[in-house]
Amino acid sequence: MAKADASAQSAVAMPDSYSSDTARAILEQGGNAVDAAIAAQFVLAVTLPEAGNIGGGGFMLIQKDGKGDFIDYRETAPSAAHRDMYLDKKGDVITNKSVYGIHASGVPGSVAGMWLAHQKHGSLKWNTLLTPAVKLAENGFIVHPKLASSIERYITRMAKKEVNINFAEHFALAKANTVFKQPELAATLKRIREQGKAGFYEGKTAKIIADFMDEHGGIITQADLKAYQAKSRTPIKADWNGYEVLTSPPPSSGGIAILQWLKMYELIKPSDKLANNSVSYIHLLAEIGKRVFADRAEYLGDPDFYEVPKTELLAMEYLKERSSTITPDKISNTEDIKPGLYESEQTTHFSIVDKWGNAVANTTTINLGFGSGVVVTGAGFLLNDEMDDFSAKPGVMNVFGAIGGKANEIHPHKRMLSSMTPTILLKDNKVKMVTGSPGGTTIISSVYESILNAVEFNMSAEKTVNSPRFHHQLWPKNVIRYHPGLDKQVINALEKMGYSLDERRFGDMHVIINNNGKLDAASEASGRGKAVVF
């Protein structure tokens, strides 16, 4: 490992105070950014049940000792899964089956992902990294009022939907500003602490999960758990605007999408710099978004099952042609935008930089807030509803309004397509920026806009994460979703052009920017995050 300069700073930008304090403590004990990330991931499984997890998956992007690595711990379809498992006899998608309840979950990948990251990059003992989470589960943590109110809202909403979940049995007692203990989760975390990966995928925990599935008609088996493998993949690395963008490869759609977005914007932006969040800026980026999402629906899927045409999708000639039909003042017809090669969102993210200049961008998820709403009784953790990120039927939208086809159809052991896009910007192979966000398909917009905010508009980390963002994804037709705070005149002008504007906040960004060795970190003000430079 490179020698740390005595004055070198570290920084963490995390989705809650418990993960922030833990990541900082691990770095101060001499751990590296990956150690801090592993400890934080397990803490979030205790203190951020909306998205932190051991019952889900994610992606960890690492820049360490000058080299990139990408730990893919995305969930997989169980071996009994099949293409039409969410369709009724008439071939229609069964409402909510892939979203709530026992059938919604893929085989969890988080514990295997952390284990692989530790084996490859960790420097402190595994046991040390698990202990903060064990303590918080066993002794309890103080429930943030924002968590308490999202639990309350979720219980009310689910009761109205009449879905078959046991969420309330486990979480109704988590009241604002009171101590909430999770003894079953503590026991599971102890098994993971003592036995490593096998403490989840084999032995007692695996048996509890498989028996629970069996009892409730689910399909994840002990053999599925034993077979799960996290993978180390080569990150996508591409030049852009004097920087190298290190980002997420498939099964994330996000890396290719943000690069298409950033590169097409370079190609079509006028020579007079556009103002941030002006009508022209939002229109041009929405037009690019139409093309990006048409490609996403057709070409992106698990690379172990489907050959993703990565090189073609990022070729300059292709992007030039693809952006050539964009005009500065007219919306293109949604139905005409086809794939181009011939033819409560939740999740959570954190960013860490250590004193050696290593960085981790980690995005992790159980899909929607509180995942499938199902807690594995006896093991104390929420299961994901990630199966909804597969395409249940060609052309039919999932909860994020994303459509897909063959590339993302269900197949046993296949990883479902993701929008999670942990990304690191490099300058001369040194970390310039660490970024990422939750938010389903809106993640892609949050990430590319954060990069433009920091680089094109030279914003501080605070401004980068809090400046209003917007999102367009081809369907629904000409709808631009946006954050409160966008200029009213801009909104009126976009409506006049023919867009429908939908004010709905998305994402929760945690960003670190390196200004020539001085770190600047921020967590989005609307969340319960905590960023600190030390």
Ligand code: GLY
């Ligand atoms: N579950 C959201 C995503 O992976 O994109």
